[in-house]
Amino acid sequence: MINVLGIKTVTRSGSFVSKYIPSFYVVVEDELAKSVIDCLYEGSDSLARKYIFSGVWGNQASCLYGFFTYGLALTDIQMPSFGIVAIVDGDVEEKSIRKRINDIIKGNHKNDDQQKIVEMISNSATSFHLDFQQKDINGLPEYNQKKWFEEITEERISKTHKEGGRKFLGNTREISSMLELVEFSKSISEDHSLIKKKNGRPDYHSYYEIIKNDFRPSNTDHKMNNITWYILSCIKYYTSEKWKDYTRAVDSKIRSLYESHKARFMESDFDFRS
Template sequence: MEDQKSTVFKVNLGIGIMGTTSVTTSVGENSKKTVIERHGSTIGNLIPSVIVICEDNLAKTILGMVASEAKGSFKIITAGAWDNMPTLLYGIYVFRVLLKESGDNRFLEVLCVTDGDIGEEKLEKVCRKVHSGINVPDDMKQALSLIEGSLYGFELDKSKRIGGLPEYNHQLWLNEVSHDVVIAHHQERIQTLESYIERADEKVKPGIELQLILLKRDMAEVNRIADASRGILPHTLKDKKGRVDCHEFYGVLKAKLSEGDTLNKYPLHHLDYSVLSIIRQYNPVRWQAYIAPVKDAMEKAFANHVKMFTPDRFNLTEIGGGT
């Protein structure tokens, strides 16, 4: 005689997306049978987001833009100064080892991303301080290897030893967006709209003319922001000790732009995002080189998530290919 118990889980993942999972358990004298039926959206296994940890809100903004270009799903978290990251990764390594010993080979990928202004020597020095005391674990070398392999940074020109190196590079790349660059980027679209206006019926002509007006307004805003940036000399940005420090670049730029009319497409309250969006659109070679190491690491980490979490499992045992 078997006792049977059924449980049905209903899952609604959004408009038009429904799924159900039913679990039926039959218990005999010396046996137990569990039948799991999944329908609709629950047929596929959940692939969790890769955790990406950064230093501050500026880095979070940049990573959000990278995530929109990268293949995968990512959760971005700020964790303060970069030298917190090796200790954090060491704790994750210890947990990962214990998880594996429990029989579960799956784990969440965690990437720590620095601003890109940390030299290799300094990075290694901080990593080697992650564990102190006389009872150093036997697998410390392996732990250090994982830590160093999970730390990534944006690609920056590090030739100048100044504070606020990311902001300094952002300004350089923004300054390269000249009036000629902006015109060249939109020239084909402008010519197309002007051609449409010449041939358009009077009823639709105002709509096309409006498109052209708005495009030229956006171009004017880009020029205004880049011109204001070119008017800020990096060596005039200094910290309290009088050393060149470009951390305040965005604050100074915002103050200069506040003196004029309100910006529409590139609002001042998200000026860092506005500047980075301009660089991405009008200086794409610089942008792609800047984000390449981090974007590549994020995509590889998510691909590993797909590999780990796609197969079906029961009691930690892989039982099928999954979908």
């Protein structure tokens, strides 16, 4: 029997044997992307992961290049390579991502290891999906989350609960507070005094900060203490199709990565506890 407990896989077959499975790595641009992934896997104990923050997405290919270069060197000591995935926010075109990956190693004649690394980088990159891709807006992830959140209505919440969906909001007061927040969110537009302009374009990077500083619900709700997690959770449960479209590619890539990562360490003679 195999039972995965966090990052320790326990195997019972006659005598007791255990295998330590280290965390895999997730490269994200910022804390917001990390919050999305943490919300996606809320309650999942098996997907033990560590985060690397790349800042702008263009740094991710460089990060993966160094990671995989070092990983190939580790194979000389029979140590399995760690799993890693890089996640773009969704506001960069696929062709731009591919060009950046292909240009990470300069020169027209890559050696076998370099070509292998480029392929590994390409296979380890994925992106969130954003519905709204307006080129005249900065902060597209926040802007998309704002728009999805504002689609939530009392009728939608009631329908979700009646269909047996998880009740993220448990009572009338919580629902009332959330609907107040939806209305407040709608007031945060490009004309809002705290939405700054960058190169003449409204910048929604401050969306969550505005809510955190200015929104005061009629009823206190402890779930709103972490407003980013709160809004992401509302989207996840009450506009679930938008959430699934947003996270589908990332979820698939991470789960596939984890399985191959786990298999490498399960099959290896290398043990970090040695």
